[in-house]
Amino acid sequence: IWPRGDEKTWKEGIRGVDSDVPSITKSIVNHVQTSLARQAYNVDNVGAYQAVALSVRDDLIANWNETQLYTTNKTPKRAYYLSLEFLMGRTLDNALLNLGLKQKYNEGVEKLGFNLEDIVDCERDAALGNGGLGRLAACYLDSSATQELPVWGYGLRYKYGIFQQLIAPDGSQLEAPDPWLNNQNPWELPRLDVTIEVRFYGHAERLDKGKAIWSGGQEVLAVAYDVMIPGYHTKNTNNLRLWESKPKRGFDLDSFNAGDYDRAVASSTSAENITSVLYPNDNTYIGKELRLKQQYFWTAASLSDIMRRFKNTGKNISEFPDFVAIQLNDTHPTLAVPELMRLLVDEEDVPWDKAWKIVTNTFFFTNHTVLPEALEKWPVPLMQNLLPRHMQIIFDINLQFLQSVERKFPGDRDRLARMSIIQEGTPQYVRMANLACIGSRKVNGVAELHSELVRTTIMKDFVDYYGVSKFQNVTNGITPRRWLDQCNPLLSDLITETLKIKKEVWLRDLYKLEGLLKFADDPTFQKKWAAVKQSNKERLAHHVETQFGIKVNTSAMFDVQVKRLHEYKRQTLNILGVVHRYLTLKAMSPAERKKVNPRVVFFAGKAAPGYYIAKLTIKLIVNVARVINEDPDTKEYLSMFFLPDYSVSLAEILIPASEVSQHISTAGTEASGTSNMKFCLNGGLLLGTVDGANIEIAEEVGESNVFFFGHLTPAVEELRYKHTYHPVPVEEKCPPLAKVLNEISSGRFGDGSVYEPLLNTIRQVDYYLVTEDFDSYIRALEMVDTAYQDRNGWIKKSICTTAKMGKFSSDRAIMNYAEEYWNIEQIKVP
Numbered sequence: 001i002w003p004r005g006d007e008k009t010w011k012e013g014i015r016g017v018d019s020d021v022p023s024i025t026k027s028i029v030n031h032v033q034t035s036l037a038r039q040a041y042n043v044d045n046v047g048a049y050q051a052v053a054l055s056v057r058d059d060l061i062a063n064w065n066e067t068q069l070y071t072t073n074k075t076p077k078r079a080y081y082l083s084l085e086f087l088m089g090r091t092l093d094n095a096l097l098n099l100g101l102k103q104k105y106n107e108g109v110e111k112l113g114f115n116l117e118d119i120v121d122c123e124r125d126a127a128l129g130n131g132g133l134g135r136l137a138a139c140y141l142d143s144s145a146t147q148e149l150p151v152w153g154y155g156l157r158y159k160y161g162i163f164q165q166l167i168a169p170d171g172s173q174l175e176a177p178d179p180w181l182n183n184q185n186p187w188e189l190p191r192l193d194v195t196i197e198v199r200f201y202g203h204a205e206r207l208d209k210g211k212a213i214w215s216g217g218q219e220v221l222a223v224a225y226d227v228m229i230p231g232y233h234t235k236n237t238n239n240l241r242l243w244e245s246k247p248k249r250g251f252d253l254d255s256f257n258a259g260d261y262d263r264a265v266a267s268s269t270s271a272e273n274i275t276s277v278l279y280p281n282d283n284t285y286i287g288k289e290l291r292l293k294q295q296y297f298w299t300a301a302s303l304s305d306i307m308r309r310f311k312n313t314g315k316n317i318s319e320f321p322d323f324v325a326i327q328l329n330d331t332h333p334t335l336a337v338p339e340l341m342r343l344l345v346d347e348e349d350v351p352w353d354k355a356w357k358i359v360t361n362t363f364f365f366t367n368h369t370v371l372p373e374a375l376e377k378w379p380v381p382l383m384q385n386l387l388p389r390h391m392q393i394i395f396d397i398n399l400q401f402l403q404s405v406e407r408k409f410p411g412d413r414d415r416l417a418r419m420s421i422i423q424e425g426t427p428q429y430v431r432m433a434n435l436a437c438i439g440s441r442k443v444n445g446v447a448e449l450h451s452e453l454v455r456t457t458i459m460k461d462f463v464d465y466y467g468v469s470k471f472q473n474v475t476n477g478i479t480p481r482r483w484l485d486q487c488n489p490l491l492s493d494l495i496t497e498t499l500k501i502k503k504e505v506w507l508r509d510l511y512k513l514e515g516l517l518k519f520a521d522d523p524t525f526q527k528k529w530a531a532v533k534q535s536n537k538e539r540l541a542h543h544v545e546t547q548f549g550i551k552v553n554t555s556a557m558f559d560v561q562v563k564r565l566h567e568y569k570r571q572t573l574n575i576l577g578v579v580h581r582y583l584t585l586k587a588m589s590p591a592e593r594k595k596v597n598p599r600v601v602f603f604a605g606k607a608a609p610g611y612y613i614a615k616l617t618i619k620l621i622v623n624v625a626r627v628i629n630e631d632p633d634t635k636e637y638l639s640m641f642f643l644p645d646y647s648v649s650l651a652e653i654l655i656p657a658s659e660v661s662q663h664i665s666t667a668g669t670e671a672s673g674t675s676n677m678k679f680c681l682n683g684g685l686l687l688g689t690v691d692g693a694n695i696e697i698a699e700e701v702g703e704s705n706v707f708f709f710g711h712l713t714p715a716v717e718e719l720r721y722k723h724t725y726h727p728v729p730v731e732e733k734c735p736p737l738a739k740v741l742n743e744i745s746s747g748r749f750g751d752g753s754v755y756e757p758l759l760n761t762i763r764q765v766d767y768y769l770v771t772e773d774f775d776s777y778i779r780a781l782e783m784v785d786t787a788y789q790d791r792n793g794w795i796k797k798s799i800c801t802t803a804k805m806g807k808f809s810s811d812r813a814i815m816n817y818a819e820e821y822w823n824i825e826q827i828k829v830p
């Protein structure tokens with residue numbers, strides 16, 4: 001029976017999402033006049049963007065509605081991707097491409113007197129993430145939707161995303177807030193009806209059978225905002241649910257009436273603060289109570305939502321893991337483990353052991369770093385106060401676990417101490433990675449080398465205990481829709497025309513790129529390939545020229561390093577290499593210089609606001625750039641730019657323009673890296689260390705097509721030992737580097753004393769082994785130069801690189817999770 005009213009009227013009432021050009025212009029004009037309350041004569045580009053976005057949103061909503069209804073009725077097993085970060089970037093262009101409507105909107109917008117590219121440029125990035133981890137989550141959503149997998153993301157709707165980076169006249173990084181929601185956001189659906197109560201503080205009283213009652217404290221509301229995630233050329237449109245915090249009661253009426261306004265709104269302000277701002281730390285743990293509040297708020301709301309959806313199916317609670325898989329993106333959502341225990345034991349009356357079985361069959365845990373400073377550890381007193389019931393549950397889980405370890409390895413006290421969820425001391429700490437591992441069915445790293453390091457270092461004891469099969473690898477991937485078709489339309493078209501297969505086909509099966517190999521030597525194809533790169537270089541040059549007012553030499557090699565500023569990523573190695581090159585050029589005669597391969601070096605990336613050395617590195621880059629860009633002897637041959645405020649949108653301009661990109665972390669420190677994949681997919685060659693996914697890229701494209709240098713992972717530990725116990729001065733170890741450091745100290749690039757703390761990290765402990773890798777780095781740069789001199793050889797390398805990047809599609813990675821971890825199936829919405 002139709003739910004209400006006349007079925008025919010309902011069905012005929014569904015707004016046709018007709019995709020002919022007249023319907024599109026009609027819908028845009030309609031939004032201008034109604035949603036925006038404007039007229040043809042007062043629409044600027046921003047207004048046009050809003051109207052076009054609202055029009056596209058109508059299509060997305062229609063698909064999203066159908067997908068959600070159809071999937072709910074099918075009650076399949078679903079997977080949930082819990083991530084504190086989703087670095088989405090812009091949506092309009094991506095949505096148009098995924099819907100297959102870009103051409104039509106182009107025409108329609110033109111008819112209305114606008115240019116689609118300008119309109120697309122009006123959109124602000126949704127930058128709810130720091131770097132690789134957050135962007136990976138975004139790529140995974142795209143691949144899940146494209147492959148029609150029932151996957152939802154869960155995250156937080158931060159009012160402020162990653163800060164905006166400004167560069168002061170003296171080269172310092174300044175941070176400004178990113179109020180990205182100031183203009184309304186057409187890509188989200190507020191679900192003010194979907195609200196969940198989340199408790200903090202209070203007290204937990206134990207009952208019998210492992211149960212407890214948690215009461216009192218502060219209650220906060222989580223409100224859902226749904227973001228539509230369209231798949232590529234499919235109706236399937238998935239959901240990303242972001243939670244916003246809100247006070248449960250507006251304000252305290254008693255205080256208000258007594259005239260104490262501050263107190264009246266204090267608790268509501270504290271509730272709203274929870275989802276105010278994204279923490280700007282990457283690869284470092286930051287032990288702030290508000291951050292722990294964010295983590296619990298988000299996991300509690302998400303689990304409650306998941307539980308409600310599961311219960312709507314009417315299945316028995318023991319079937320929970322047959323219908324729900326939850327991927328923990330790093331340790332940030334690990335509180336989901338004790339929270340699911342709490343829901344099952346305290347609220348659903350499930351016996352402890354049965355509940356534990358459900359929990360450990362539901363969760364999967366991805367580790368993204370082995371850097372010790374990034375591993376989350378929360379002080380027990382802090383957690384005890386904020387989450388008293390969870391602290392009890394964690395202690396209970398730990399007791400049972402350690403008893404079982406003791407049975408397997410009797411009398412091994414050191415092992416127990418290492419494996420315990422609780423790190424002893426004053427205060428005690430909760431080790432989130434141990435908890436995540438113990439609570440999950442599988443643990444994975446993000447590239448082969450990294451996963452092996454997970455097995456042999458941070459998780460070694462757990463491998464001994466569980467066996468190695470629990471610890472696996474899923475090499476990261478990137479979506480070829482955004483990172484080729486969208487950011488590099490010229491290359492995408494050239495590939496389509498060359499492969500003679502539809503774009504829709506190779507963009508969903510990236511291994512098809514191998515078909516380019518047979519054209520790698522074809523001179524006409526090489527010419528077209530080079531022309532595309534040249535045009536992307538011009539696009540970047542134009543961007544730089546408008547920003548800096550400096551003309552960029554577009555016949556020079558474009559060399560790019562863009563990523564978060566971090567000592568382990570070694571932007572220092574790059575800048576010291578640039579200074580070395582500069583000094584070398586200065587020492588040459590004008591005739592000698594003419595033989596040098598001109599190079600433009602681009603940097604971009606943010607430093608965590610509290611990371612002093614990283615900020616000093618930015619200052620050094622900016623000030624070196626200022627000197628060399630103005631030096632008439634050398635500027636033709638070497639110039640350098642630090643592009644402020646790196647973002648997804650800026651990456652979309654930089655990556656297609658790169659001829660070589662640098663991924664030069666100390667071996668064993670970069671878990672995977674994903675921009676390396678983006679550059680190579682766009683025909684840029686890789687200059688890097690034998691680290692992370694660089695290794696697998698080289699395996700695919702062939703070692704002759706990458707430029708590798710530096711010590712290997714097994715050597716790193718011993719070198720560090722030597723640095724500590726048998727230090728050798730840099731003057732002895734590496735004279736050219738010593739010279740570079742001294743030039744900086746002596747004030748060649750502005751007051752040298754400013755940089756002493758940075759230079760001393762290299763002169764003294766040199767934990768990241770800059771002094772050990774500098775020589776081979778310089779040699780690698782020379783090899784790059786030599787290879788670049790052979791134009792056709794270089795273009796061939798570029799073609800062969802793109803051709804062999806099929807493995808790095810995030811479609812492959814997501815299918816691996818779906819089949820080997822989540823056990824979910826594709827659903828085709830008819």
Ligand code: GPK
Nearest residue numbers: 132133282283368369671672673674
């Ligand atoms: C890893 F631990 C973290 C972190 O806090 N933030 C972050 O972006 C990155 N990462 C790794 O550094 C990259 O090597 C990796 O490719 C990326 O996560 C995705 O796995």
